[in-house]
Amino acid sequence: MDFNLTLIGQSIAMLVFVWFCMKYVWPPMMQALDDRQKKIADGLAAAEEGQQELARARGQYNETVRESREEAAEIIKHAERRSKEMIAEAQQAAVAEGERLIAQARAEIEQEANRAREALRGQVAAIAVQGARQLLGREVDAAAHQDILNKLAAEL
Amino acid sequence: MAGAEQTTGEYIQHHLQNLQVCRVDGDWVWNQCAGNFYTINVDSMFFSIVLGVAFLALFRKVAKRATSGVPGRLQAMVETLVEFVDTSVKDTFHGENKLLAPLGLTIFVWVFLMNLMDLIPVDWIPGLAHAIGIPYLKVVPTTDVNITFAMSISVFILIIFYSIKAKGIGGFTKELTLQPFNHPLAIPFNLVLEGVALLAKPVSLALRLFGNLYAGELIFILIALLGIWQLPLHFLWAVFHILIIVLQAFIFMMLTIVYLALAQEQH
Numbered sequence: 001m002d003f004n005l006t007l008i009g010q011s012i013a014m015l016v017f018v019w020f021c022m023k024y025v026w027p028p029m030m031q032a033l034d035d036r037q038k039k040i041a042d043g044l045a046a047a048e049e050g051q052q053e054l055a056r057a058r059g060q061y062n063e064t065v066r067e068s069r070e071e072a073a074e075i076i077k078h079a080e081r082r083s084k085e086m087i088a089e090a091q092q093a094a095v096a097e098g099e100r101l102i103a104q105a106r107a108e109i110e111q112e113a114n115r116a117r118e119a120l121r122g123q124v125a126a127i128a129v130q131g132a133r134q135l136l137g138r139e140v141d142a143a144a145h146q147d148i149l150n151k152l153a154a155e156l
Numbered sequence: 157m158a159g160a161e162q163t164t165g166e167y168i169q170h171h172l173q174n175l176q177v178c179r180v181d182g183d184w185v186w187n188q189c190a191g192n193f194y195t196i197n198v199d200s201m202f203f204s205i206v207l208g209v210a211f212l213a214l215f216r217k218v219a220k221r222a223t224s225g226v227p228g229r230l231q232a233m234v235e236t237l238v239e240f241v242d243t244s245v246k247d248t249f250h251g252e253n254k255l256l257a258p259l260g261l262t263i264f265v266w267v268f269l270m271n272l273m274d275l276i277p278v279d280w281i282p283g284l285a286h287a288i289g290i291p292y293l294k295v296v297p298t299t300d301v302n303i304t305f306a307m308s309i310s311v312f313i314l315i316i317f318y319s320i321k322a323k324g325i326g327g328f329t330k331e332l333t334l335q336p337f338n339h340p341l342a343i344p345f346n347l348v349l350e351g352v353a354l355l356a357k358p359v360s361l362a363l364r365l366f367g368n369l370y371a372g373e374l375i376f377i378l379i380a381l382l383g384i385w386q387l388p389l390h391f392l393w394a395v396f397h398i399l400i401i402v403l404q405a406f407i408f409m410m411l412t413i414v415y416l417a418l419a420q421e422q423h
Contacts, residue, residue: 003302004178004195010204010297010306016206017266022258029238032231035224089242156382 064067125149164381171278171377173292174300175199187291197300204297207269209253210260215265237265244410251418263307270297271369271401275394280377281366298369298404301362308362310414313399315357319419357415361408368404372397 128149129142142149174197178189184198189195218234227235241261249256271294285293297303319328332350333343372393379389 002191004189004193004197005308006197006200006300006302007309009196009201010303012413013201013205013208014262014307016309017212018255018259018262019324021215021262022255024221025215026238026258026261028222029215029234030242032219032222032224032227033235033239036227039224106286115170115324129196 117156121153124153124156129151161387167381168377170292170376171282172294172374174290174294175290182352197294197302198316199295200292200297200303204270204303205264207273207297208266211262211265211269217366237261241409246398247414248410248413249420251417251420253318253416253420255314256413259416260409260413261410264405266300267307267365267408268402268405270303271405274299274369274372274376274397274401277390278373278380296369298365299373301366302389304362304366305407308358308365311361311415312358315354318416322420349395357411361415362410365404365408370402372400380411 129140129145132142135154173187176189176195177184177186177198178192178195179185180188180192214230215234217303220232226412238261241264242257244361245257245260247314252264273346276295284294316328319331323331333346335346335350337346375393376397379386382389411423
């Protein structure tokens with residue numbers, strides 16, 4: 001157990017090593033560890049936030065689905081009502097149109113009948129004169145019997 | 157065994173002899189240095205510096221590429237050690253000190269590596285050295301009192317430095333003279349008591365490490381003398397020794413931290 005210069009040598013070596021460790025090894029390692037710690041903490045916070053966000057979105061989604069379902073039901077109801085109305089309107093229109101057409105047809109028939117009657121009225125005098133001429137075997141003066149002929153025509 | 161003509165005593169003596177170089181009358185002389193202070197234990201210095209450089213090179217390499225993302229295996233190992241030391245320091249010392257934790261890490265890993273040399277079978281490296289003409293070689297630096305005392309004295313200087321820094325010269329002097337009995341007449345008594353307590357720190361620190369490792373090494377050497385029976389015994393003692401080398405490195409580190417924490421904290 002004799003002390004010698006190794007004591008000093010080892011002390012210097014230790015001084016250098018500790019200095020090196022303090023300067024070049026410890027800070028980067030602690031930096032990496034601290035950074036990782038921060039990263040993990042941030043990650044956990046982000047996960048937590050994400051979960052909350054998810055819950056919020058899910059609530060919103062449910063709300064939206066409920067609303068749209070209600071809206072859809074409303075629209076269907078409305079459409080049904082509207083279609084019934086339209087069918088009723090169409091029926092009414094059809095009935096009115098039918099009646100109108102029938103009335104028109106009647107008017108036309110009436111007109112036609114009148115026109116035929118009018119035409120017939122024109123010819124009835126000539127036919128009656130002709131008939132009487134053959135019946136009497138002589139010329140009948142149409143002008144002399146104009147009032148009788150007119151009465152006959154009016155009876156048609 | 158290194159030489160067949162050696163007796164058991166010579167064999168043990170040979171294994172416990174450092175490779176030394178010293179200054180005698182202006183010349184560097186090898187291995188005739190008993191009692192000469194201007195001597196360097198070349199083997200102790202060599203292995204201690206090689207191991208220290210290996211430790212720092214490895215850790216520096218990891219530290220340079222240290223990522224805060226997913227660490228590799230090597231980085232995970234280094235981080236485990238760094239965090240272990242950091243936790244030990246933070247549990248003991250609550251102030252702000254940039255030196256304490258790196259000092260603890262250096263001491264722990266370095267002392268551990270020097271102790272680890274003890275697990276290499278005692279004849280391997282000295283045998284190899286003998287073959288290339290080196291007469292003596294002690295491969296475990298921590299079995300050299302110079303190494304352990306150099307470290308503990310460095311710690312002791314730091315203890316005094318931080319004591320004075322934290323409490324001032326007056327406060328430090330008061331601590332040495334007015335405790336445990338706060339009376340002017342008790343000053344010499346206190347001084348002796350506190351002085352011994354203070355000096356006991358580096359001495360016990362160095363001798364504990366030295367004693368454990370020296371004894372362990374000696375037992376390895378004795379086991380190596382047993383012929384074929386050394387194999388199971390060597391294995392058993394090596395397994396047990398794994399515990400000792402880690403424990404001693406840890407104790408050295410922990411006491412360093414405790415002493416330095418005590419030096420800086422107010423009572």
